[in-house]
Amino acid sequence: EVQLVESGGGLIQPGGSLRLSCAASGFTVSSNYMSWVRQAPGKGLEWVSVIYSGGSTYYADSVKGRFTISRDNSKNTLYLQMNSLRAEDTAVYYCARVAITMVRGALRPYYYYGMDVWGQGTTVTVSS
Amino acid sequence: EIVLTQSPGTLSLSPGERATLSCRASQSVSSSYLAWYQQKPGQAPRLLIYGASSRATGIPDRFSGSGSGTDFTLTISRLEPEDFAVYYCQQYGSSRTWTFGQGTKVEIK
Numbered sequence: 001e002v003q004l005v006e007s008g009g010g011l012i013q014p015g016g017s018l019r020l021s022c023a024a025s026g027f028t029v030s031s032n033y034m035s036w037v038r039q040a041p042g043k044g045l046e047w048v049s050v051i052y053s054g055g056s057t058y059y060a061d062s063v064k065g066r067f068t069i070s071r072d073n074s075k076n077t078l079y080l081q082m083n084s085l086r087a088e089d090t091a092v093y094y095c096a097r098v099a100i101t102m103v104r105g106a107l108r109p110y111y112y113y114g115m116d117v118w119g120q121g122t123t124v125t126v127s128s
Numbered sequence: 129e130i131v132l133t134q135s136p137g138t139l140s141l142s143p144g145e146r147a148t149l150s151c152r153a154s155q156s157v158s159s160s161y162l163a164w165y166q167q168k169p170g171q172a173p174r175l176l177i178y179g180a181s182s183r184a185t186g187i188p189d190r191f192s193g194s195g196s197g198t199d200f201t202l203t204i205s206r207l208e209p210e211d212f213a214v215y216y217c218q219q220y221g222s223s224r225t226w227t228f229g230q231g232t233k234v235e236i237k
Contacts, residue, residue, distance in 0.1 A: 044229075047225065050224070
């Protein structure tokens with residue numbers, strides 16, 4: 001069964017650090033684009049970061065320089081290292097697999113993107 | 129950065145009615161990079177539509193997506209009780225970042 005299970009959330013003081021984990025089963029993390037998405041209490045979804053299968057990483061401006069996405073291929077696990085945490089980082093953090101579907105067009109292939117597998121989320125609360 | 133604006137914020141409808149949700153982008157978006165998600169309270173989002181109009185695996189055919197450029201639409205042809213939820217559009221941008229709309233809540237009238 002294809003599954004993602006997050007862990008590592010908790011209560012942390014402002015300025016502190018936390019590392020979230022996302023253990024995958026049924027597929028290989030390193031062969032896929034993998035992403036983190038968060039949702040503040042009562043708010044909408046906010047994209048946080050992505051790591052490509054080739055290893056390139058990208059971040060939302062709101063977390064750039066403070067958060068680091070990485071993976072451990074031997075453990076088939078995705079991570080999010082969060083430093084210098086702020087109250088506004090309080091949210092449920094989801095990891096997700098990005099599915100890329102190729103469709104052959106008349107002149108060239110097209111690539112469709114969608115986050116097709118999600119974990120159940122882990123809650124991070126930043127408060128003193 | 130592309131901003132996605134969804135409307136209406138809340139849609140009040142009865143089971144069996146048709147729901148039309150709008151997602152407008154601040155600049156042109158490739159249809160290949162536009163997706164829709166459904167989220168129910170206490171649950172993770174679920175992928176409904178990718179490539180603006182392709183249904184994800186296991187999604188009923190009452191869900192359909194359309195649009196191009198800056199205007200995209202998610203249509204639920206006949207609302208079932210399990211369809212009352214929040215819906216988000218999402219785009220993948222040229223700067224290698226993703227953006228979500230603020231969501232549309234479909235509630236029971």
